[in-house]
Amino acid sequence: MNIPFLDLKSINASFHGALEEATARVVRSGQYILGDEVASFEHEFAAYCGTSHAVGVSNGLDALHMILRALDIGPGDEVIVPANTFIATWLAVSFCGAKPVPVDAEPHGFNMDLQAVEAAITPRTRALMVVHLYGLPVDVSALQALADRHHLPIIEDAAQAHGATCHGVRAGALGRAAAFSFYPGKNLGALGDGGGVTTNDPPLAERIRLLRNYGSEVKYEHREAGFNARLDEMQAAILRVKLARLDEDNQARQRIADRYLQGMTGLNLVLPTIPAGHTSAWHLFVVRSAARERLREALAQQGVATGIHYPVPPHLQPAYAAMGLPEGQFPRTEAIHREVLSLPIWPGMTDEMVDHVIHSVRVCV
Numbered sequence: 182m183n184i185p186f187l188d189l190k191s192i193n194a195s196f197h198g199a200l201e202e203a204t205a206r207v208v209r210s211g212q213y214i215l216g217d218e219v220a221s222f223e224h225e226f227a228a229y230c231g232t233s234h235a236v237g238v239s240n241g242l243d244a245l246h247m248i249l250r251a252l253d254i255g256p257g258d259e260v261i262v263p264a265n266t267f268i269a270t271w272l273a274v275s276f277c278g279a280k281p282v283p284v285d286a287e288p289h290g291f292n293m294d295l296q297a298v299e300a301a302i303t304p305r306t307r308a309l310m311v312v313h314l315y316g317l318p319v320d321v322s323a324l325q326a327l328a329d330r331h332h333l334p335i336i337e338d339a340a341q342a343h344g345a346t347c348h349g350v351r352a353g354a355l356g357r358a359a360a361f362s363f364y365p366g367k368n369l370g371a372l373g374d375g376g377g378v379t380t381n382d383p384p385l386a387e388r389i390r391l392l393r394n395y396g397s398e399v400k401y402e403h404r405e406a407g408f409n410a411r412l413d414e415m416q417a418a419i420l421r422v423k424l425a426r427l428d429e430d431n432q433a434r435q436r437i438a439d440r441y442l443q444g445m446t447g448l449n450l451v452l453p454t455i456p457a458g459h460t461s462a463w464h465l466f467v468v469r470s471a472a473r474e475r476l477r478e479a480l481a482q483q484g485v486a487t488g489i490h491y492p493v494p495p496h497l498q499p500a501y502a503a504m505g506l507p508e509g510q511f512p513r514t515e516a517i518h519r520e521v522l523s524l525p526i527w528p529g530m531t532d533e534m535v536d537h538v539i540h541s542v543r544v545c546v
Contacts, residue, residue: 182537184525186486187366191529196422200372203418210414215394218417223377225424229344230353232379234386237412238393241340241362244376245273247410248336248358249308251388254279258307260336263293264494264511265518266312270338271495273360279307283496283506286513290454291467291521292319294513299327309335313342313352315490316368316462317455320347321355336360339379341464343368344431348458353379363420368434368462369427371416430528434463437526437535441466444539448546451520465490469520470546477522479545485538488523 193200207218219237227235238244254260256278262270264283274281284301287294291314298309309328311319321335328335337359339345342352353359361367363375380386391398396407438461442452451469455461467490470476477487494514496506508515524538 182534183484184486184530184534184538186488186523186525187527188529189365189370192527193372195529196426199422200419203422204415207415207418213414215411216414218414218421219412222412222417222421222424225421226377227379229424229427230351230359230379232354232359233381234379234383236378236380236386236389236393237417238376238378238389239410239412240374240376241338241360241364242269242273242376243393243408243410244360244362244378245270245310245336245338246276247389247392247408248360248378248385249273249277249279250392251358251385252308252334254307257305259303259305260308260310261298261301261306262310263312263314264496264514265291265293266314266338266495267340267491268495268498268500269340270310270312271501274310280305281495282306283511283514285511286517288513290317291315291517292317295320295324298324302331302333306331306333309333310338311335311356312338312340313345313462315453315467316341316345316464317453318342318345318347318352318355318459318461320456320459322348334358340364341367342462343464344427345462346460352462354381357382358385363416368431368464369420369423372419373413373416375412375416375420377412431462433528433530434526435460437530438463438466440535441524441526441539444536445542448543450542450546463526465523466526467521467523469517470522471520473520473522476542476545480541483537483541483545485541486525489521490523491521492518494518 223235258279260274265286271281335356339352339359340362345352358380361377363371392407393410396405
């Protein structure tokens, strides 16, 4: 049996009729940029996340970038970021001319070590950016007192956490503002690129709406120098269809994760753990193995495709060589990147597929 790491064709086929109707509706409408579909999706996604505002933008990186711009973060400023993340988190800070200041991963997980954040704060720090990596939300409430004491906004990179919760609050409503990606492989994925910002701050939402559309609210009147970073009408219509089934699909991911956790107990693997009061969106199911490459090759021979999220941390990428952060600077992050292996987890996986993955892991470890 061959198990793909992610089968987008199968996932999207389950929405086939509704997606055809949604796209046809856009074609018939004659509205293709910032029309009713974007407005409706923004309203529905804000309600889903439990925020007063959602703003559709072009992709997840632009969502982070727009938040930072709307907070007037720029050259000479610093933003605290996780060392263990996808590079887009850092790039958003760099796009503003600011400096990403990384903090190592927590001792027994993948998210940022909240106990180490205060030591990274300097007089130049303007924001704290947390990443809900692999779908597990950071406990922002544990960071809020520190942020308030230093008058710093908390920004959520929620690109992998659609529908995840922390103490009953959904990702997207935990900080000052949150950035989402609707890349096709996300839990809530478009059929192309897309992104969004959620917030309970009306002026911030208004600023982002301006920035995404050339700094303009009225056509040909530009209040500031903005960008072309709008969510497309077609993608908004597609996302509305998929949003209606997001909780159901996340529950399917949870059932797979539960079976993995039960079936892989006792092996020479580090399995993901979910703290009390948290629910993961299970965007990825990531294990750690000191023999990662051998395990990956053995699973491939069993027909199980896997992924590595991520092989090289941002501080060791050529793009950030000028920062002069040497290997060994963030030992937990570097160990994570040497050992992580992502197993298949997607709505539509059959019990037989899940059993085959579990059996293969038990045979190969």
